[in-house]
Amino acid sequence: MSAKLEGVRVLDISRVLSGPYCSMALADLGAEVIKVEPPEGDETRTWPPFYPCGESGYYQALNRNKKGIVLNMKHPQGKDVLLELAQKSDVMIENFTPGVVTRLGIDYESVKKVNPKIIYCSISGFGQTGPYRKKKAYDPVIQALGGGMSVTGFRGGPPAKIGIPVGDLGGSFIALSSILASLYTRERQGIGDYIDTAMLDGHVFMLSVMAAQYFADGKAPERWGLEHPWRVPSKTYRTKDGYITCTATSGNQYPLFCKVLGLEELIDDPRFKTNALRVKNREQFYPIVEKVMVTKTSEAWETRFIEAGLPSGIVKNLDQVFNDPQILDRGMLQIIDHPTIGKLKMIGVPFKFMNSQPKKMNPPPMLGEHTDEILHGILGYNDAKISRMRQEKVVA
Numbered sequence: 001m002s003a004k005l006e007g008v009r010v011l012d013i014s015r016v017l018s019g020p021y022c023s024m025a026l027a028d029l030g031a032e033v034i035k036v037e038p039p040e041g042d043e044t045r046t047w048p049p050f051y052p053c054g055e056s057g058y059y060q061a062l063n064r065n066k067k068g069i070v071l072n073m074k075h076p077q078g079k080d081v082l083l084e085l086a087q088k089s090d091v092m093i094e095n096f097t098p099g100v101v102t103r104l105g106i107d108y109e110s111v112k113k114v115n116p117k118i119i120y121c122s123i124s125g126f127g128q129t130g131p132y133r134k135k136k137a138y139d140p141v142i143q144a145l146g147g148g149m150s151v152t153g154f155r156g157g158p159p160a161k162i163g164i165p166v167g168d169l170g171g172s173f174i175a176l177s178s179i180l181a182s183l184y185t186r187e188r189q190g191i192g193d194y195i196d197t198a199m200l201d202g203h204v205f206m207l208s209v210m211a212a213q214y215f216a217d218g219k220a221p222e223r224w225g226l227e228h229p230w231r232v233p234s235k236t237y238r239t240k241d242g243y244i245t246c247t248a249t250s251g252n253q254y255p256l257f258c259k260v261l262g263l264e265e266l267i268d269d270p271r272f273k274t275n276a277l278r279v280k281n282r283e284q285f286y287p288i289v290e291k292v293m294v295t296k297t298s299e300a301w302e303t304r305f306i307e308a309g310l311p312s313g314i315v316k317n318l319d320q321v322f323n324d325p326q327i328l329d330r331g332m333l334q335i336i337d338h339p340t341i342g343k344l345k346m347i348g349v350p351f352k353f354m355n356s357q358p359k360k361m362n363p364p365p366m367l368g369e370h371t372d373e374i375l376h377g378i379l380g381y382n383d384a385k386i387s388r389m390r391q392e393k394v395v396a
């Protein structure tokens with residue numbers, strides 16, 4: 001049994017988060033990912049948080065299981081090397097400002113000439129078309145322009161940024177699915193493709209049910225903080241020692257919720273008998289519940305909710321997350337050896353199959369770690385040629 005994407009080679013000239021996260025997922029799935037970095041390295045190598053040895057945690061989080069080559073693509077020879085590598089690759093990923101790859105002579109049209117079957121994926125803030133196409137973007141820009149920020153935060157308060165970089169990650173996931181779909185098509189029809197991924201499209205796609213209110217009645221949704229807009233009770237509550245969330249909105253869940261809280265009188269209260277009534281009367285409902293929730297610890301409530309079969313969860317910080325028995329049981333914390341960091345903690349691989357093996361996890365490459373291996377092994381360059389290119393600062 002081999003890894004799902006064994007035999008697929010990905011040429012990854014992307015950096016920061018959206019591209020590297022996508023190519024890391026492909027690497028986790030078994031693809032051979034060649035990360036191309038400029039002589040100064042992916043800029044995130046200098047971004048905090050730092051390990052005591054000076055390595056960037058940001059970079060480590062996004063680049064495991066890849067091979068690294070340093071290649072100056074602005075040098076004419078560097079461009080040629082890139083095109084040679086593209087010729088021997090199945091997928092290419094870039095996430096520069098639209099126009100950069102054309103300037104460098106490594107855009108889809110140029111690569112297609114040497115490899116007509118390439119699957120070439122561009123990730124940008126807004127896509128290669130439209131009035132914003134030339135705008136640069138990072139996660140908060142996308143969360144702002146895509147509407148996510150407008151529906152996050154407390155009622156009456158300012159908008160809030162979602163703590164996880166969903167603006168970037170939306171682009172990564174759309175790129176990942178598009179690449180996998182294109183690999184399948186290429187398998188059947190023998191044709192490559194150009195994928196134009198926009199982080200903004202990914203974010204708007206994620207609005208999903210939040211867009212429903214606007215589509216249904218033309219009103220932009222408000223911010224609901226820790227409450228669900230259309231389901232009551234569905235809220236995160238303050239407890240004696242923290243916070244816990246519980247959703248109990250269906251017909252049989254609501255009475256159970258009331259019983260767990262010792263609020264049986266609410267079951268048949270005419271103000272709260274149906275979800276629609278509870279949504280309408282939420283201002284009366286929640287204060288009653290909140291008064292009870294603060295009387296016990298989160299753990300005590302969690303035990304009771306589990307016994308009642310209700311969907312609930314204690315709000316955990318990341319220390320608690322990475323010590324959680326379920327997360328550990330699923331292998332979502334991995335510890336691997338890194339040449340300078342030592343024991344390196346990594347988020348585990350979420351892709352799990354019965355009929356294929358996960359790949360052994362390797363640490364992210366040191367800058368230029370596999371330059372020689374790639375030039376020798378994939379392009380067949382000899383030592384003299386590589387050392388000449390090194391002297392001319394084409395590779396490093």
Ligand SMILES: CC(C)(COP(=O)(O)OP(=O)(O)OC[C@H]1O[C@@H](n2cnc3c(N)ncnc32)[C@H](O)[C@@H]1OP(=O)(O)O)[C@@H](O)C(=O)NCCC(=O)NCCS
Binds near residue numbers: 038098103137
């Ligand atoms: C992330 C972003 C804001 C950064 O902007 P930026 O730092 O100005 O970088 P650009 O993409 O415009 O340009 C990259 C430069 O690096 C150069 N470069 C990159 N890799 C190189 C290499 N291996 N060798 C030589 N030069 C290289 C490019 O040639 C370009 O230089 P140029 O403008 O002189 O041609 C922008 O790239 C962007 O909006 N990308 C799309 C959205 C995105 O992915 N955002 C990040 C989300 S995590």
